[in-house]
Amino acid sequence: MAKEIERKFLVxxxxxxQSAGIKIAQGYLSTVPERTVRVRIKGDxxxxxxKGKNVGVSRAEYEYEIPRQDAEEMLQLAExxxxxxxxxxxxQGEFTWEVDVFAGENQGLVVAEIELPAEDAEFSxxxxxxxxxxxxxxxxxxxxxxxxxxxxxx
Numbered sequence: 001m002a003k004e005i006e007r008k009f010l011v012x013x014x015x016x017x018q019s020a021g022i023k024i025a026q027g028y029l030s031t032v033p034e035r036t037v038r039v040r041i042k043g044d045x046x047x048x049x050x051k052g053k054n055v056g057v058s059r060a061e062y063e064y065e066i067p068r069q070d071a072e073e074m075l076q077l078a079e080x081x082x083x084x085x086x087x088x089x090x091x092q093g094e095f096t097w098e099v100d101v102f103a104g105e106n107q108g109l110v111v112a113e114i115e116l117p118a119e120d121a122e123f124s125x126x127x128x129x130x131x132x133x134x135x136x137x138x139x140x141x142x143x144x145x146x147x148x149x150x151x152x153x154x
Contacts, residue, residue: 003058003060003061004051004058004061004115005115005118005121006113006134008111008113008132008139009113009129009130009133010110010112010133011129012127012128012129014128015099015110015128017090019089019090021086021101022042022043022086022087023042023086024084024085024100025075025083026039026040026141027074027075027077027082028078028145029077031079031146033053034053035053036049036051037049037050038051039078041068045065046065046066046070046071046072048063048064049061049063056135057134058119080145081104081105081145082145083104084103084106085102086100086101088100088101090112092126093123093124096114097113098113099112102144105148105150105151106148107149108149108150109144109149112129
């Protein structure tokens with residue numbers, strides 16, 4: 001079984017991109033707690049991803065490249081709104097951080113994710129890394145379409 005072990009953190013205002021970002025549009029065909037089914041356009045490619053329920057910071061994950069045209073059509077079937085963000089890759093030691101800068105109804109939210117080989121894997125924390133939000137369901141992308149960051153009470 002494919003398995004994703006991922007930790008998620010807020011990003012401090014001091015962070016500045018070190019590389020060009022890539023635009024991502026993603027929508028959800030299913031957001032039930034037991035599984036999410038996501039369609040994504042990332043650059044010029046389309047992807048279909050099925051993720052299982054989180055168990056700690058781990059969950060089953062299956063991702064398949066699909067034709068971009070199919071992804072565009074599937075986004076029309078997805079729950080609304082479509083999630084829009086720009087992803088930046090930041091190398092830190094042996095790991096690559098994915099820093100997502102959200103747009104639209106989630107503008108102002110910047111989150112960094114790191115995929116790890118094991119739940120207890122050690123990694124260095126960049127100076128721009130803020131509070132860990134791995135277990136906070138509000139920050140799950142599938143939940144950001146239901147309750148966008150712009151609606152949160154500050």
